Amino acid sequence: xxxxxxxxxxxxxxxxxxxxxxxxxxxxxxxxxxxxxxxxxxxxxxxxxxxxxxxxxxxxxxxxxxxxxxxxxxxxxxxxxxxxxxxxxxxxxxxxxxxxxxxxxxxxxxxxxxxxxxxxxxxxxxxxxxxxxxxxxxxxxxxxxxxxxxxxxxxxxxxxxxxxxxxxxxxxxxxxxxxxxxxxxxxxxxxxxxxxxxxxxxxxxxxxxxxxxxxxxxxxxxxxxxxxxxxxxxxxxxxxxxxxxxxxxxxxxxxxxxxxxxxxxxxxxxxxxxxxxxxxxxxxxxxxxxxxxxxxxxxxxxxxxxxxxxxxxxxxxxxxxxxxxxxxxxxxxxxxxxxxxxxxxxxxxxxxxxxxxxxxxxxxxxxxxxxxxxxxxxxxxxxxxxxxxxx
Numbered sequence: 001x002x003x004x005x006x007x008x009x010x011x012x013x014x015x016x017x018x019x020x021x022x023x024x025x026x027x028x029x030x031x032x033x034x035x036x037x038x039x040x041x042x043x044x045x046x047x048x049x050x051x052x053x054x055x056x057x058x059x060x061x062x063x064x065x066x067x068x069x070x071x072x073x074x075x076x077x078x079x080x081x082x083x084x085x086x087x088x089x090x091x092x093x094x095x096x097x098x099x100x101x102x103x104x105x106x107x108x109x110x111x112x113x114x115x116x117x118x119x120x121x122x123x124x125x126x127x128x129x130x131x132x133x134x135x136x137x138x139x140x141x142x143x144x145x146x147x148x149x150x151x152x153x154x155x156x157x158x159x160x161x162x163x164x165x166x167x168x169x170x171x172x173x174x175x176x177x178x179x180x181x182x183x184x185x186x187x188x189x190x191x192x193x194x195x196x197x198x199x200x201x202x203x204x205x206x207x208x209x210x211x212x213x214x215x216x217x218x219x220x221x222x223x224x225x226x227x228x229x230x231x232x233x234x235x236x237x238x239x240x241x242x243x244x245x246x247x248x249x250x251x252x253x254x255x256x257x258x259x260x261x262x263x264x265x266x267x268x269x270x271x272x273x274x275x276x277x278x279x280x281x282x283x284x285x286x287x288x289x290x291x292x293x294x295x296x297x298x299x300x301x302x303x304x305x306x307x308x309x310x311x312x313x314x315x316x317x318x319x320x321x322x323x324x325x326x327x328x329x330x331x332x333x334x335x336x337x338x339x340x341x342x343x344x345x346x347x348x349x350x351x352x353x354x355x356x357x358x359x360x361x362x363x364x365x366x367x368x369x370x371x372x373x374x375x376x377x378x379x380x381x382x383x384x385x386x387x388x389x390x391x
């Protein structure tokens with residue numbers, strides 16, 4: 001929830017900053033992209049450290065990094081200073097997300113873990129709703145700096161987490177010595193996991209590319225369509241509420257019909273909703289299309305986080321998840337920046353969203369053809385010789 005609140009807040013703040021600091025479309029895209037660059041680096045570093053030093057320690061560390069940097073962003077006096085602080089914030093965010101999903105996935109039996117991870121991810125919607133409420137009530141009255149200050153709250157929550165959570169039983173019960181990063185990376189690309197890794201990397205790239213390209217620009221796109229800044233915040237809040245049933249339905253279907261069914265179907269509906277949203281001409285159609293976009297896209301996100309850890313055994317799980325998430329963050333860098341460039345070139349919203357339609361369809365098709373169904377499976381049951389021995 002705190003993670004998504006921070007990501008959501010920046011999407012609203014850039015709309016206000018563009019007015020106050022007179023930022024161009026490309027500068028707005030760069031500021032959002034900087035956050036994703038930090039997330040890409042953080043996902044690799046934290047994923048690797050979590051396999052070596054434990055899920056709990058890395059989770060708490062990344063939580064403190066991103067909350068401190070978010071709070072300090074309120075003191076930014078220049079565009080460059082804000083970019084540096086957003087990179088550090090992104091580093092903590094990008095590191096925490098894959099580690100948290102790995103920890104929860106490892107803490108539940110096979111018949112419950114998919115639903116558990118999707119429900120974990122459903123709190124991402126709560127964070128976006130919180131960000132939208134802050135944007136609607138706090139930013140107009142107290143300014144964007146107050147919104148950033150609220151992003152420091154997770155530092156207090158870390159004190160509670162330090163006592164409340166433990167490393168997963170699977171991680172604690174490992175008998176073999178910890179592998180080095182080189183050995184873990186080699187195992188991720190071994191013949192046993194190569195197909196899954198390639199499929200995951202394409203899936204993560206296309207989903208994150210389209211999600212951040214569309215959702216971080218939603219308030220600005222609403223302004224471009226002729227709505228006031230405050231009105232655009234109100235409409236985005238309504239659309240964000242649709243994320244919650246999107247997650248809950250995905251949590252139900254993922255254990256009933258499997259991971260691939262949920263991912264492929266929800267992604268294809270996301271692609272259709274993206275085209276609908278871009279072409280919507282009336283206020284009612286715009287809101288309806290935005291609701292569908294939120295519902296299906298975030299349901300797919302939850303399923304993706306549940307699916308990814310299930311493809312790797314415990315000794316390399318967090319590394320595999322972190323690498324896939326990092327590749328996804330590259331998409332998160334390119335998506336928002338590409339929108340900024342295209343908006344600056346006066347391209348239509350329809351043409352921009354068509355790019356995201358194609359990307360999502362590619363991701364769904366690759367998963368459908370090459371993806372492995374993991375419902376009820378256990379990656380730890382592979383023979384030991386398929387993992388590199390520790391030196």
